[in-house]
Amino acid sequence: MKKAKSDAKKEQGQSTLHTQESFVVRVLNFFNQYDKIIYGVAIGLLAIVGVLLAFNKFYLAPRTEKASAMMTAPIEFMMKADSLSLIKALEGDDENEGFLSIASSFRMTRTANTARYFAGMCYLGLGEKEDALNYLLKFKRKDDVYWFGAQATIGNLYDDQGDTKKAIKHYKRAVSGNEPFFTPANLFKLGQLYEREGDWKQAAAAYETIQKEFFTEYQKMGVERFLERALINRDK
Numbered sequence: 001m002k003k004a005k006s007d008a009k010k011e012q013g014q015s016t017l018h019t020q021e022s023f024v025v026r027v028l029n030f031f032n033q034y035d036k037i038i039y040g041v042a043i044g045l046l047a048i049v050g051v052l053l054a055f056n057k058f059y060l061a062p063r064t065e066k067a068s069a070m071m072t073a074p075i076e077f078m079m080k081a082d083s084l085s086l087i088k089a090l091e092g093d094d095e096n097e098g099f100l101s102i103a104s105s106f107r108m109t110r111t112a113n114t115a116r117y118f119a120g121m122c123y124l125g126l127g128e129k130e131d132a133l134n135y136l137l138k139f140k141r142k143d144d145v146y147w148f149g150a151q152a153t154i155g156n157l158y159d160d161q162g163d164t165k166k167a168i169k170h171y172k173r174a175v176s177g178n179e180p181f182f183t184p185a186n187l188f189k190l191g192q193l194y195e196r197e198g199d200w201k202q203a204a205a206a207y208e209t210i211q212k213e214f215f216t217e218y219q220k221m222g223v224e225r226f227l228e229r230a231l232i233n234r235d236k
Helices: 002-033 035-070 072-080 083-091 099-105 110-125 129-137 147-160 164-175 183-196 200-213 215-220 224-234
Strands: none
Touching: 035 072, 035 099, 035 110, 072 083, 072 099, 072 110, 083 099, 083 110, 099 110, 110 129, 110 147, 129 147, 147 164, 147 183, 164 183, 183 200, 183 215, 183 224, 200 215, 200 224
């Protein structure tokens, strides 16, 4: 009996080894048959990587550095916050470029993306909401420190237009960063938008998130009564 089991295990091991050898042979045959194509694809991929690295090092990085240096003056104008300074921040003056020209002249750089955000905020400060929305929607990088705040601003602009669904969409993006300073207020605004849509379940969820994750702000903002109302309407 033991010998039979031993023979069975031996045969199983030989079968497995044969299967592995067959697989290796098939792989080697495939490689030998298509080696020129495989080498060609590999060399092509390496060439593409090399071009991208060179492009970044010798073109994109210097232009990003140049654009970043040009941002100082328009940022200083923007910080003054009066209408004339905001226009100078956007359009520049005789000595300095503004956010608009930086955004258009250095399109592929991260700095151009940031310039689009600042341009949107300048337009907002000037009361030109359509232009503000246009530039803020062009602000694409989620890893940028300003991105989550921009989403809340876009949500407000859509709310002003009466487009609650789009406002909710962007406020949901705004709270996804879980930034402790702005997120509680953005969650509260999101809850208010859900209430307006009659979605008491989502409204309650927004208020409960403030309660669980930002309890100090929950107390300071008086969110408790809004949560109670949302829960009552949710359970009707």
